[in-house]
Amino acid sequence: MKVMPEKVSLVIIGGGPAGLAAALEAQRQGLTDILLIERDQQLGGILNQCIHTGFGLHYFGEELSGPEYADRFSTAFTTAGIACLLESHVLEITPDRVLTVISPLGIRKIAAGAVILAMGCRERPRGALGIPGTRCAGVLTAGMAQRLLNLQGMMPGQSIVILGSGDIGLIMARRLTLEGAKVEAVVELMPYSSGLTRNVVQCLQDYEIPLLLSHTVVETHGRERLIGVTLAPVHPQSRKPDLAQTRFIACDTLLLSVGLIPENELSLGAGVVLDPATRGPRVDQRLGTSQPGIFACGNVLHVHDLVDDVSREAEQAARSAVAFLNETDLPAPQADFSTGRLPDQHLAAPAGWPFPEQPSLLPILAGPGIRSVVPQLISRDRIPETLRLAFRPARVYRSASICLRDGQGQLIIKSQRRILTPGEEARLTIPASHWPAVTAGHWQLSIEV
Amino acid sequence: MSKPTPDANHSPDSLVSPDSLTTITCTGCPMGCLVSVTQGPGGEWQFSGAQCPRGDIHARQEITHPVRPLTTLIPVRGSRIPLSVKTSQPVPKALFWDFVDQIHRLELERPIHTGDILAENLLGTGIALLATRTLD
Ligand SMILES: Cc1cc2nc3c(=O)[nH]c(=O)nc-3n(C[C@H](O)[C@H](O)[C@H](O)COP(=O)(O)OP(=O)(O)OC[C@H]3O[C@@H](n4cnc5c(N)ncnc54)[C@H](O)[C@@H]3O)c2cc1C
Ligand code: SF4
DSSP states (O other): OOOOOEEEEEEEEOOSHHHHHHHHHHHHTTOOOEEEEOSSSSSSGGGGGOOSEEEOTTTTSSOEEHHHHHHHHHHHHHHHTOEEESSOEEEEEOTTOEEEEEETTEEEEEEEEEEEEOOOEEEOOGGGTOOOBOOOBTEEEHHHHHHHHHHHOOOOOSEEEEEOOSHHHHHHHHHHHHTTOEEEEEEOSSSSOSSOHHHIIIIIGGGTOOEETTEEEEEEEOSSBOOEEEEEEBOTTTOOBOGGGOEEEEOSEEEEOOOEEEOOHHHHHTTOOBOTTTSSBOOOTTOBOSSTTEEEOGGGTSOOSOHHHHHHHHHHHHHHHHHHHHTTTSOOOOOOTTOSOOSSTTSOOOTTOSOOOOSSEEEEEEOTTEEEEESOEEEGGGOOSEEEEEEEESSOEEEEEEEEEETTOOEEEEEEEEEEOTTSOEEEEEEGGGOOOOOSSOEEEEEEO | OOOOOOOTTOOGGGOOOTTOOEEEEOOSSTTOOEEEEEEOTTSOEEEEOOSSHHHHHHHHHHHHOOEEOOEEEEOEETOSSOEEEEESSOEEGGGHHHHHHHHHTOOEESOBOTTOEEEEEETTTTEEEEEOSOBO
16 A cells, blocks of 8 residues: 655654754744654663763853763753654655655655755674674673663673773773672773863773873673673884783773764664764755755764764754745756765875866765864855854874865965864864855865874 | 971872873863873873863873762652752762762752752861752
């Protein structure tokens, strides 16, 4: 039997901070026909399990815990009376924005005027690391441990090694210590921590938890349950482990905190072009993806450090989606989002570079020193008042300049920074006054020392 | 200048004898400057190594009255989900574990709402304990 899809103006996928802020802003912009879809039983996304404080300093001007930040938005959302499907999983989006949703009432088809992707990110699993050793119990991601402990009150183990010094790993080191576990060490492949200094001091140094930089786990041991891990130092450049200098640490739990990946299976199905560096959709300054009418914000677009930035970005996506719905008579941009990036920023330009000039899109390339940049494109027909670029440096730089240059190498804007680290997403604002006559085929962002 | 006495709640690592030296990592930004702390002839604290004025302010705070935010979980009778809580202000570092012990001893029952005050004046410090989740 063929089901006729229900029609909804704006569908938002994901009820985390991004989805909630997007829904509220769309309503403020005058839109009434909004539907938010969340697969969990409650709104708030990953914030529900982040019980530490440090959220909302920029957005609310006070330090909240994750659940409190989520509560402010979900209360506002419920009060606003915006339609919402809980325990409902979006299985598919077609390029023309028809969604397949599995909900407690069965399968539904929804035809959306516009879609905002706000599905967040997931953690890199063990398989992605390829650590040899037995597949015993006691190896899990830091986020899974956070969920078990903070939402179900279950201790994942008693003696713990954490691989990866990102903020989630550091925060879990403190949480587990506080609940009575012994954290033997935090092991980091890179020569620097990828977490905030504040977390290194307050989550590790305060409890005398060793941080082993330039080290990795080379083997896990144990039959049913983990009994220990073997560590080895790594070569500073090649990052290959030195197997002549291994050491065994006894532990019953290994937590992996080795990076987050935007959750984009749905986006791929919709034909949305992804960026190899952010692993989220490539977007223009309106946060529009390569598929007209599909927008993205929050961790599904790029991994954010601060939830405050997620909320702000989601509001931008909502304004763009509402503008799109109000002007559907405009021709859809027939631009190619897949060009405009060198395959590897550290290699020489490939054959065919520069790519053919596109009349409507100005690519922003990640040049030397830049790992990723968002947005990756500027739609020339909607030049913004101010443009904000979010980027991650490829390594740690001290006393460096961020330079944005046009296709001829002419400097558009330069900003001096005391420090840039891959652990902290940085931003560059380009005011309208700096906006040059848009001539050349692309712009390039780079770090110059 | 009178010798600044470390506050009564000093932690062991904030005890600095006149000629010994301690180093404090400034947490103000990713630079993570290492601020060396010494005492001058008159007993006044002296700081060096910070790249901006915030480093000295941070080091002075850490040496005289270090505080830390405290969030934890408390089991609630009849609830599968534990309650997440926070203190109304960061707590003195030296009393951190005393706070944790005191908080973990609390016995709670539903319903509890975000923002509810669960205990007032913990350890006589005037610091309260607040719920950060609703358990109806
Ligand atoms: C394990 C973990 C721990 C973190 N800890 C911290 C921290 O301590 N501090 C910090 O500042 N940041 C932390 N972050 C980053 C944090 O996720 C972001 O700041 C913020 O929560 C991102 O908001 P979001 O709405 O984009 O994503 P999320 O909060 O992840 O929300 C996405 C929502 O989309 C839903 N969803 C996904 N796919 C579908 C689908 N197909 N159908 C329906 N619903 C769907 C999910 O259920 C989820 O509720 C953490 C991230 C992770 C993964
Ligand atoms: S002293 Fe200034 S520059 Fe150094 S870490 Fe602190 S805030 Fe950053």
